[in-house]
Amino acid sequence: MARVRLSVAERREELLRAAIEQIEARGVAAVRIADVASALGVSNALVLYHFSTKEKLVAAAFTHAAEDDLAHLRKLLGRRTTALRRLRSAVRWYAPTGQAKGWRLWIEGWAAALREPVLQEVTRDLDRRWKAALAEVIAEGVAAGEFRCPDPMGTALRLTALLDGLAVQLTSYPGAVSRARAQEWVDEALAGELGLEREALTAPER
Numbered sequence: 727m728a729r730v731r732l733s734v735a736e737r738r739e740e741l742l743r744a745a746i747e748q749i750e751a752r753g754v755a756a757v758r759i760a761d762v763a764s765a766l767g768v769s770n771a772l773v774l775y776h777f778s779t780k781e782k783l784v785a786a787a788f789t790h791a792a793e794d795d796l797a798h799l800r801k802l803l804g805r806r807t808t809a810l811r812r813l814r815s816a817v818r819w820y821a822p823t824g825q826a827k828g829w830r831l832w833i834e835g836w837a838a839a840l841r842e843p844v845l846q847e848v849t850r851d852l853d854r855r856w857k858a859a860l861a862e863v864i865a866e867g868v869a870a871g872e873f874r875c876p877d878p879m880g881t882a883l884r885l886t887a888l889l890d891g892l893a894v895q896l897t898s899y900p901g902a903v904s905r906a907r908a909q910e911w912v913d914e915a916l917a918g919e920l921g922l923e924r925e926a927l928t929a930p931e932r
Contacts, residue, residue: 809867
């Protein structure tokens, strides 16, 4: 059966998604242009036409994944509800016990970023934008009198540090921490940072 002819943008999207899947499965170091091409049934030359080197393909794949994550974060934080509910939704989605995908991908990215300046810039930018978005909604909640937090950016940093660390434990060392216990720690940390009781995170809206 002949392949459907795709636009340049559609083809790049297809290649990037295939690259993300291959990185998650094989790791940054092991993945090859040929793996991405084979996954889609296309030639190596086609992949190289759009991304002239493996390094450029990998960097573009991580950038694509980062933008997907940030778009979902903006959707959660843009809902018409209280700052507390928006913040809780974002934290629970981002947590390794939630519905966010790709923790294996980002652990690979963090490791590779130690040696690849381009990847380091991608992961640093994603981290910075996540913290800024969380700090912004925390500040909104403080202004609305929903909770107390003298340092929204510090809170955002501590929360993401906890979530990233739990992601490593749950992804790299299965069984080291139960998902239920990890979720308890996330909820306790969020409530503590906001000067609330843990039960306030699940209280119905008035």
